[in-house]
Amino acid sequence: MAKPKSYDFICIGGGSAGFNAARVAVSLGLRTAVVDGARELGGLCILRGCMPSKTLLYAAEVLHHSRHAERFGLKVAGARADMKAVQARKKRIIADFAQYRHQALTAGRFDLIRAQARFVDPHTLELSSGKKIRGRHFLIGTGSKVAVPPVPGLADIKTWTSDEVLNLDFVPKSVLVLGGGIVACELAQFLNRIGTKVMLVQRSRNILRDHSDDASTVVQQALADEGIELFAGTQINQIAQDRRGVSITFQHDGRTVTRRAAHCFNALGRVPNTAGLGLESAGVKTRPDGQILINRWQQTSTPHIYAAGDCSGPHEIVHIAIAQGELAARHAAGVKQLKPVDFSLLLNVVFTDPQLATIGALERDLEARGVRYLKASYPFNDHGKSILMEANYGYVKVLAEPKRGRILGAEIVGKDAGELIHCFSTPLALRATVRDMLRAPWYHPTLAEIVTYPLEEIADQLKG
Numbered sequence: 420m421a422k423p424k425s426y427d428f429i430c431i432g433g434g435s436a437g438f439n440a441a442r443v444a445v446s447l448g449l450r451t452a453v454v455d456g457a458r459e460l461g462g463l464c465i466l467r468g469c470m471p472s473k474t475l476l477y478a479a480e481v482l483h484h485s486r487h488a489e490r491f492g493l494k495v496a497g498a499r500a501d502m503k504a505v506q507a508r509k510k511r512i513i514a515d516f517a518q519y520r521h522q523a524l525t526a527g528r529f530d531l532i533r534a535q536a537r538f539v540d541p542h543t544l545e546l547s548s549g550k551k552i553r554g555r556h557f558l559i560g561t562g563s564k565v566a567v568p569p570v571p572g573l574a575d576i577k578t579w580t581s582d583e584v585l586n587l588d589f590v591p592k593s594v595l596v597l598g599g600g601i602v603a604c605e606l607a608q609f610l611n612r613i614g615t616k617v618m619l620v621q622r623s624r625n626i627l628r629d630h631s632d633d634a635s636t637v638v639q640q641a642l643a644d645e646g647i648e649l650f651a652g653t654q655i656n657q658i659a660q661d662r663r664g665v666s667i668t669f670q671h672d673g674r675t676v677t678r679r680a681a682h683c684f685n686a687l688g689r690v691p692n693t694a695g696l697g698l699e700s701a702g703v704k705t706r707p708d709g710q711i712l713i714n715r716w717q718q719t720s721t722p723h724i725y726a727a728g729d730c731s732g733p734h735e736i737v738h739i740a741i742a743q744g745e746l747a748a749r750h751a752a753g754v755k756q757l758k759p760v761d762f763s764l765l766l767n768v769v770f771t772d773p774q775l776a777t778i779g780a781l782e783r784d785l786e787a788r789g790v791r792y793l794k795a796s797y798p799f800n801d802h803g804k805s806i807l808m809e810a811n812y813g814y815v816k817v818l819a820e821p822k823r824g825r826i827l828g829a830e831i832v833g834k835d836a837g838e839l840i841h842c843f844s845t846p847l848a849l850r851a852t853v854r855d856m857l858r859a860p861w862y863h864p865t866l867a868e869i870v871t872y873p874l875e876e877i878a879d880q881l882k883g
Contacts, residue, residue, distance in 0.1 A: 423543065426452045428751055429554035430744075431536050431544070431696070433524055434462025435737050436560030436728030440744030445528045447752040452554075453524060456535035456547055460524055461517040463562050463729070464737050470516055471585045474509045476605060476770055479612035483645075483772070490809050500613040506588045537697035541721050545697075556723050556751035559703075559711060560744060561696065563689040563729035570597070570687070572658035576665060578685040581606060590614045595665055595680035597658075599626035599651060603686035604638065604771050607647055610684075617647045618678050620669060624652040627769060630830075631782060633816075634775050637832045641773055641812050650676065658683070691730040715759035717747040725751065736767065764847055768837035773799075773812040776840035779828030779847050780818060792827055793819050795876035797869060799833040804864040810834030817843075817853065817873040824853040824881045835866055842870050853877045 428444040430437035433455035444451045459466055478500075485498035524531050534546040543553050565580045567573060579594075584606050592615065596607045599621030611617040619626075619642070626642075626649070627635040643649050654670040665683040669676055691709040698705060704712045704720040711719055711726040719726050725747035728740035742760045749757055769775040785792050800811035813833030819826055829843040846856050853874045861868040 423551040423553045425553045425555075426450050426530070427554070428452075428556045428558065428748065429454060429544065429552065430558045430560060431455075432462075432560035432562060432728075432730075433457075433460055433520075433531070434560055434562055434728065434740070435464055436562075436740040436744035437558060438462070438520065438524065438744075439741045440558045440560065440725075440727065440748040441529050442523075443745045443748040444752065447748065447754065449556075449748070449752055451529035452532055452552065453529055454532045454534060454536045454544065454546070454552075455524075456533060459517065461520045465513065465516045465520055467582050467585060469737060471509055471513050472581070472602075472605060472609075473770060474512055475505065475585065476609055476772075478505050478508070479609045480772055483612045500590055502588050502590055502613065505613075506586065509585075535695075537695060538701035538703075539697060541701045541724065557701075557725065558717075558744060558747050558751075559693070559696065559719075559724065559726040559730055560728045560740070561692045561730045563735065564692045565685060566688045566690045567685065568687050570655050570658060573597075573685065576658055576660035576683060578683045580685055584610070584684055591682050592616065593618070593664075593680040593682070595620065595667055595678065595683045596686055597683065598686035598688065599623065599628065600686065600688060601627065601769050603684075604642065604769065606684065606686065608642060608645065608771055611642075611645055611647050616680070618680060619647055619649045620653055620655065620667060620678075621649070621651040622653055622655065626651055627775065630769070630775060630777065633814075634777075634830060634832045637773065637813050638769070638771050638775055641771070648678075689729065689735070691732075693730050716750045716757070717743050718750070723751070733762075734765065734767075738766070764844075766840065766844065768840065770837060773810070773833045774836035775830075775832045776836040777828065777830045778840050778843050779826070781828060781830070782818065785818065785827065790827075791821050793821050793824070793877050793880055795873035795880075797872035797876075799869065802866075802869045802872075804866050805834055805869065807864075808834060808866075810866075815839070815870050815873055817870070817877060819853050819877050821881075824877055825850055826853065826856070829870075831870075833869075839867060839870065842867055853881075 427449035428451045430441045430453045433453045441451050441453045485495045488495040534548045536544040539545045596619040607617050607619050625635040626639050650671050656668040658667045664681040666679045693709040702721040711731040713731045717725040727743035729735045766778045796814045796816040799805040799813045816830040818828040826846050861871050
C-alpha cells in the first residue's frame with residue numbers, strides 16, 4: 420500500500436476559517452492542503468449565509484420603501500416581489516463570489532482535496548475516497564449546522580431551514596418562525612416584507628437575547644409595527660403538521676395560544692458541525708453540543724490540532740473566523756510574538772431594519788466585572804438626517820471610562836447602524852477618548868454626526 424501523503428498543515432473545511440488559514444500557512448512556507456467534501460465550494464458565508472441573506476434583505480428593503488413611498492410624497496403603484504427574478508439576481512451575485520473563492524482554492528498554492536475527512540489517529544486523516552493523508556498540524560474549520568432542539572413535535576414535522584428560505588422562488592402564504600435570534604429576525608422581516616403572513620414564536624423573554632434589552636425592544640417594536648405577530652417568553656406545548664400546514668400550541672402571558680401556518684421555519688439556532696470527524700481518535704475534546712474546546716492560540720486539547728470559526732466559537736462571525744484561522748496558521752508555523760484574537764474589540768451587526776450594531780464592551784459585561792463607566796445616548800427620532808429619511812427607530816449609545824473618557828464600547832440601533840458602528844472601530848482600537856473623536860470633523864447633515872451628541876454629553880461629564 421502506498422505511503423500516505425504528508426503535509427505540514429491541513430485545513431479541514433474550505434470556508435472563511437480554513438481558506439484564510441491555508442492562505443497564511445502557504446505564505447509562511449508550510450506545505451498545505453485543504454480538505455473539503457461539500458457539494459459546492461465557498462463555505463457558509465458565501466453560499467448559504469451572509470451574502471445571499473443580505474442580497475435578499477436589501478431587495479425586500481427596496482420593496483418596503485416602494486410600498487410606503489407615500490411617506491415621502493411619492494406614488495409607486497403595484498410594487499410587488501417577483502421572487503423568480505429576485506432569486507435569479509441573487510444567484511448571479513452569489514455565483515460571482517463563489518467563483519472567486521473557487522479560483523482561489525484551486526489556484527495551486529496548496530492542494531485541494533475534494534473529500535470528507537475523519538481522524539483515525541492524531542496525525543492521520545481517512546478520506547471518503549478511501550485514501551489517507553498525514554499532517555504535522557491541522558486546522559478544523561467545519562462550521563456549523565442547523566440545530567433541532569427537543570421541542571415537542573419538531574422532529575416529526577417538515578420544516579424549512581434558512582437554506583430553504585434563502586432559495587424561495589415564490590411568496591409563501593404564511594410562515595411560522597421558531598426562534599428569536601439573528602437569523603430568525605432577519606428572515607422573518609424579509610418574509611413579511613415580500614408579502615408573507617409571519618408569526619414568530621420565541622422561547623426567551625426577548626428576541627435577540629444576546630443583545631441589550633433596550634436594543635431588542637426597539638427591533639421587536641419595529642417588527643411588530645410592520646405586521647409580524649410576535650410572541651416572546653413562550654413555552655411550546657406541541658407542534659404538529661397535517662395536510663393544511665403546521666399548527667403550534669404554546670403558553671404566553673398565562674394563557675394557551677394556538678396558531679396555524681402553511682410552513683414552519685426552524686430558526687432555533689445552529690450547532691457545531693463536528694460529528695463524524697473522529698475527534699475522539701485524535702484526542703480532541705468538545706463540549707456536549709460538539710463545540711471544540713480551544714485555548715487562546717486556537718489549539719485544541721491535542722496541541723498540534725487547531726480549530727477556528729463556528730465549530731469552536733465563541734462567536735459565529737466571519738471576521739472572527741478569519742482572524743482565528745490566520746492566528747492558528749501563524750502559531751503552527753512558529754511565528755514569534757503573536758497576540759490572541761482581541762475580543763475587547765468585538766464587532767457585531769444584526770441586519771434587521773432598524774439594524775442593531777455593537778462594538779467593544781456591553782453594559783452588562785462592564786457591570787458583571789464591576790467596571791465603572793459613563794454612558795450617554797441620543798435618539799434617531801431627534802436627529803435631522805434620520806428624520807428626513809423617515810428613519811426614526813433607535814438610538815446611539817456610547818460607553819466610556821469615567822476619568823479620561825476612553826471609549827469602552829458603543830451600541831447603535833437604527834438606520835445603517837452596521838455602517839455607523841465603524842465610526843468607533845479605529846478609536847476603540849487606538850484606545851481613543853470621546854474628546855479625541857470630537858476633534859474630528861463631522862459633516863452636516865449626515866447620519867454619522869448623530870454619534871457626536873452622546874460623545875459631547877460624556878465630554879461634559881469629565882473633569883478638567
